[in-house]
Amino acid sequence: MGGRGRSRTQRKHFRHNRENVWKRSKPDSTQQDDGTTTTTTRDPGWEPFATQNPAFDDYYKEQGIVSAEEWDVFVEVIRKPLPAAFRINSSSQFSCDIRSQLENDFVKSLQAEAADGSEVEGIRPLPWYPENLAWQSNFSRMQLRKNQTLERFHEFLKQENEIGNITRQEAVSMVPPLFLDVCPDHFVLDMCAAPGSKTFQLLEMIYQSTEPGSLPSGMVYFSLNLLRSSYMLSHCFCLWFTVVANDVDVQRCNLLIHQTKRMCTANLLVTNHEAQHFPSCHLNKNCANAFENGVAMEPSVHQLLFDRVLCDVPCGGDGTLRKAPDIWRKWSVGMGNGLHGLQVQIAMRGLSLLKVGGRMVYSTCSMNPVENEAVVAEILRRCGGSVELLDVSSELPQLVRRPGLKKWKVRDKGSWLSSFKDVPKYRTAGITPSMFPSGKSYVDTPNNDHDPVLEERHDNDCDGDSANGSEPKKDPESLTDVLDEELSTLPLERCMRIVPHDQNTGAFFIAVFQKLSPLPEDNGRVFLPTAIQKKPSSLHRQLKSNTNSHPDEVANVENQDTNGVEIHSEDVTDKKLPDAAPEAALLGNELEEVASDTDTDKMSEENELEDIQDPVDKEACSKVGGGKRKLQIQGKWRGVDPVVFFTNDAIVGSIKTFYGIDESFPFTGHLVTRNSDTNHVKRIYYVSKSVKDILELNFKGGQQLKITSIGLKMFERQSSKEGSLTQCAFRISSEGLPLLLPFITKQIIEASPIDFKHLLQYKTIKFADFVDAEFGEKASQLMLGCCVVVLRKVDRSLSDPPHVDGSTIAIGCWRGRTNISVMVTAIECQEMLERLSVRDGTGNGSKLLETEQSSVEPGELKANVAETIEDAEIIEVATV
């Protein structure tokens, strides 16, 4: 049950592209520490990665991220391959089985082998990760493949990862979501989310925390007497949170969509924006009026704000050296310097989108203080007292981390700079005051003799004016009291740096912020490094702030903070970052887990059916939004299918009737398509109440959000020949089944364990060939088309009506003319078989597959179903 498998076709594309990512043979340009650039052409033959870089050593020895005494051990560890780490996906039906298999089978047998002197180190749960859900093995992936004693474990990892029961994720990359402290009623923004490891983890954490009976007050959406089981309660409850996952890179967004599809969630929205310009998603007065049309609506300014923001920014990525050794070759000081400005911009935007009282986690997989402490310090200066850097030392006490640095230096063109006053004038475009511990800026005297004459900003005293180009203030103190080596007075020790040799991991940096009050009015503006500040002054426009208070009609949509600012991406299309290392900007810390897929470079899901459509409500909005708005919308989202509420009553009615879907299931307003021609939709998506509200706000506000993916695919049009003969043109998709299951009253039957296993094993079985003849008879009485087969529990008889609860195992099937066929992938069948075999003590399920020769004659429908499944796979490839 559930769409947790990955399409093989797509995986092939991933691997192919992944090779491209890591094995590009074009000439490499490397900026040397002295500022010169050397170009080398890679030898076509294979060479091992060099695991050293003198510039790296010089840089970090000077920065003091580890003490001089520790240096050797630090370097020794970062030259070693990274141990494999993974998370058990708690939303998987088999998560407990997997944890128990790890604890009781693998840990023990590996310990026993180690005791035999075979030098096999054990696997262990990460002590700081809750409920033994994250694990690390103390051998590299290479060893896993080579060492025979570990082969079984390796196979286990491969299969569970493939099926979606575990996610391979670097241990330290799991840390930032844990500090976000998410709750099931939160609106969460993941600003730089692709390829989606942390988004997936966040979704897992939210679903896991939805304990039945813990509905927050005022959040009852379904009448409680309609909640038939804890399963339903948990799913209904989950309709209240939303995760918005954003990334600037379309291909990486596609990876994220693919990755998170396994969650089967209706509460996820994937967007494709520059995070620093993430839209306010507000409702302005004009647009609100346009949508009034007699419907009562408050003409106020509303804005989508978030309870939690994850700001896992693009970074130099040298914390992932152990996993991506090619970084040794690429590493240069320019990477961090070039990204600092963007990182500040993204973090500031995140804070302006955060609710007062909300938490934001800033993180990088870089060790560089210019990308870490310097960014945090600049944020604190810009926000004044409106944001607090939290001391989270009591949280996750078992996680070994080090406090943030209070002092560091900036390296540029081969020179060490202790203060901005040391920056030669010709370099001030690339090296900004905010990179230094004090954040102080010194306006040069005409001959640039480095006399510090002015100070723009102080720690804890930031008006932000100077950062936006206005005249800096004189500070007499700074004229006389300039330290050679700057020391930050901000509480940067509250930041966390995880270094590899403390617990045999990669490196990571994490800072946790809490928003205490609206940001100072100016601080919502985009911060730009000096060079960009000199560009046209209309980089951003401030919206009229509206302090009128109106009750929200949209959950989590609040009256806009006074800091609300609208920034249009076209305003900054000509921006470029100083000395930015473009490769570094794309370095993701989870590249290894999933590689990009060039073939899925599209956001057009129904593209074969239509030309690019303008947003559905464009007309209404543009009428009042003025010409500029209209042009922006048309130009901005070209190439992205529109999101359209699906309101075709005839189709919805036929689906409800065919599957006997209980009237209590909320369809109205929850179905969307990506095709304006609702008579020809191929896929119908389901969105939660919270996502529906955001969508409505987005329509009303002029479609500011560029939505790549929304909700979960619930129904798919039958494309097979036999499909056209059924009474319902739509089948239930595997992702939609978990949500819909408790509400289905027709086309659903319970199979005995033996018949259920046979179905998984043989895929197609004729009615007459089921062991339980009564089941075969019942199956034959179903209508031709999609159906659901539920595994009957031991205490139930066939005459009982199908029963669904949190532990129900069910699969989507096809009732053909003479048989029943499964509509899940072969690997999902295999996984389920193995799990069921382990559960009922009949041994290793994979043995069943060794006899995969079907004793059942392949019926005529087998081909038909194969066509259907393949079609589904092709559709998946096309849509992710």
Ligand SMILES: C[S@@+](CC[C@H](N)C(=O)[O-])C[C@H]1O[C@@H](n2cnc3c(N)ncnc32)[C@H](O)[C@@H]1O
């Ligand atoms: C460190 S990776 C994020 C990893 C991700 N959080 C995860 O756990 O899988 C940084 C991401 O930022 C994206 N990115 C780079 N510049 C961006 C920008 N200006 N706005 C939004 N995303 C950006 C990259 O495409 C990349 O996917």
